[in-house]
Structure formats: structure tokens, C-alpha cells
Amino acid sequence: MSFRDASSGPTSPLGTSSEALAFPKLLGEISFDLDGLVPAIIQDDTTNAVLMLGYMSAETLSMTLEQGRTVFWSRSRQEIWRKGDTSGNEQRVRSVHYDCDGDTLLIRVEQVGDGACHTGEYSCFYRKLG
Amino acid sequence: MSFRDASSGPTSPLGTSSEALAFPKLLGEISFDLDGLVPAIIQDDTTNAVLMLGYMSAETLSMTLEQGRTVFWSRSRQEIWRKGDTSGNEQRVRSVHYDCDGDTLLIRVEQVGDGACHTGEYSCFYRKLG
Numbered sequence: 688m689s690f691r692d693a694s695s696g697p698t699s700p701l702g703t704s705s706e707a708l709a710f711p712k713l714l715g716e717i718s719f720d721l722d723g724l725v726p727a728i729i730q731d732d733t734t735n736a737v738l739m740l741g742y743m744s745a746e747t748l749s750m751t752l753e754q755g756r757t758v759f760w761s762r763s764r765q766e767i768w769r770k771g772d773t774s775g776n777e778q779r780v781r782s783v784h785y786d787c788d789g790d791t792l793l794i795r796v797e798q799v800g801d802g803a804c805h806t807g808e809y810s811c812f813y814r815k816l817g
Numbered sequence: 818m819s820f821r822d823a824s825s826g827p828t829s830p831l832g833t834s835s836e837a838l839a840f841p842k843l844l845g846e847i848s849f850d851l852d853g854l855v856p857a858i859i860q861d862d863t864t865n866a867v868l869m870l871g872y873m874s875a876e877t878l879s880m881t882l883e884q885g886r887t888v889f890w891s892r893s894r895q896e897i898w899r900k901g902d903t904s905g906n907e908q909r910v911r912s913v914h915y916d917c918d919g920d921t922l923l924i925r926v927e928q929v930g931d932g933a934c935h936t937g938e939y940s941c942f943y944r945k946l947g
Contacts, residue, residue, distance in 0.1 A: 713946055713947055716944075716946065717946075726856060726870060728858050728867055728870065730867055735865035735866075736865075737858055737860055737867065737923050739916065740856060740858065740916065740921040752946075752947065782945060783945065783946040783947065784942040784943070784944060784945050784946065785942065785944055785946050786869065786870065786941040786942050786944075787934050787935065787936050787938070787941045787943070788941075791869075791870040791941075791942075792946070793867050793942040804917050805917065806917050808917070811916040811917045811918075811921075812914040812915065812916050812921075812923040813914070813917070814846075814914060814915055814916075815912060815913065815914050816843055816846065816847075816882075816913040816914065816915050816922070817843055817882065817913065
């Protein structure tokens with residue numbers, strides 16, 4: 688499967704039928720937690736910096752795969768959160784990996800704009816402990 | 818605060834008194850979840866590869882800071898899991914950052930041995946989705 692180029696314009700929320708059929712099999716590899724979520728580590732594909740950790744439901748992971756942009760489930764707002772819709776700082780998906788337990792995702796992205804953090808920082812991990 | 822060089826021999830489980838006193842203040846920056854855990858992204862400080870995601874309690878985060886080696890809470894075994902004690906593949910801490918919400922850690926490490934994954938793979942994220 689290749690990811691759509693998110694810069695090429697609006698994408699369908701459902702994707703093509705072949706993509707839609709493929710997702711249940713793909714999602715079967717992933718273990719969602721009791722809240723129906725899986726943590727997704729977001730890494731800049733260009734700089735290798737870790738930008739943030741977000742959470743995805745089966746629905747928002749499907750949307751991420753379909754649209755080629757990261758879509759999360761906001762635990763604080765309890766709603767779908769398509770990264771960049773407000774800030775413009777969207778994340779274009781370059782690859783998606785999952786770990787040995789199938790309960791964590793690693794998504795490498797092209798980070799658009801100044802960065803990933805709502806504070807204006809490039810990475811959410813801008814504070815050192817100690 | 819500087820991390821001890823874990824290669825320099827055994828460390829005290831309690832650290833020096835100044836370190837022990839410093840931890841409550843440091844840990845106050847971190848939001849642990851309802852299970853008392855915080856996810857920790859482990860990144861290879863040399864290659865920038867993301868190796869794994871583990872979970873730390875306040876106790877194992879303190880142990881990590883004190884000992885300069887990653888110590889996790891194993892959710893499956895419900896016990897403290899000092900990385901490398903069985904495999905030899907310990908992780909020596911180079912830096913610890915926390916995110917804008919204070920609910921995720923990013924720990925950059927020197928990965929000892931062949932890698933981080935119990936399967937023998939270098940990174941736990943060795944499988945691509947799609």
C-alpha cells in the first residue's frame with residue numbers, strides 16, 4: 688500500500704474500495720486498549736526528531752491511512768482531531784510501523800509548518816527532566 | 818542533574834541524598850495515568866531510531882534517573898522490569914524529556930547489545946503496516 692500525497696488536494700473520507708477492504712485486515716494486527724485506542728509515536732521523517740505522542744482509534748487510524756495525514760482521537764476533548772486543521776501544521780504520513788506486541792504505532796511524517804506542538808514548539812518534548 | 822555512567826559499576830538503589838531529594842520535585846512535573854504509569858518513548862541516541870515504548874511508574878522513573886538505566890513497569894507481568902537484566906541489552910540513559918502535557922516521556926539512550934526487542938530485532942517497530 689502506498690500513501691496518498693496529501694498535498695495533491697482533498698481526499699475522500701472513505702478512500703477507494705480496495706483501500707477500504709484492506710483496512711480491516713491491517714487493523715486486525717493492532718491491539719487497541721480498553722478505551723479502543725492505540726498510542727502513536729510521531730517522528731519527523733526528515734530530521735528523525737520525535738515530535739509527539741498521540742492516540743488513535745480504529746476509525747482515526749483508518750482515516751490516517753486513507754488520507755495520508757495523521758488523524759488522532761483527542762482524549763481531552765473526546766473527539767476526532769485531524770492534525771493541522773486548525774493550525775495548518777498537518778503531518779503527511781511517510782510510513783506506519785507497529786511494534787512486537789501490536790499495541791504501539793510509529794508513524795514517520797513530513798511535518799508541515801513550524802512544528803507539531805500547540806505551544807508553538809517544533810517538538811512537544813522541549814523540556815528536559817532534571 | 819547529570820546521569821551516572823551505568824558502565825562504571827553498580828549504583829545505589831537510592832542514589833545520593835541530593836538526587837533522592839530532587840526527584841519528588843522532578844516527578845511533580847509528570848502526570849501519571851489512573852494506573853500510575855507514564856509512557857516512555859525510547860530513542861537510540863546514536864542512530865535516532867525509535868526502539869520501543871515502555872511504561873514507567875513513579876518508582877521505576879526514579880530508579881531510571883538514579884541508576885542511569887531504563888527501568889520499566891511491566892504491565893503484562895505486573896512487576897518492575899529493569900531492561901537488560903535478563904538479556905544483557907540494557908539501555909543507558911543519555912537524556913530525559915517530557916512533553917507539553919507532562920504525560921509522555923522521551924528517553925534517549927545508548928542501546929547495549931543487539932537491540933531493544935525481545936524478538937531479537939534491533940527495534941520493536943520492525944513491521945510495517947500496509
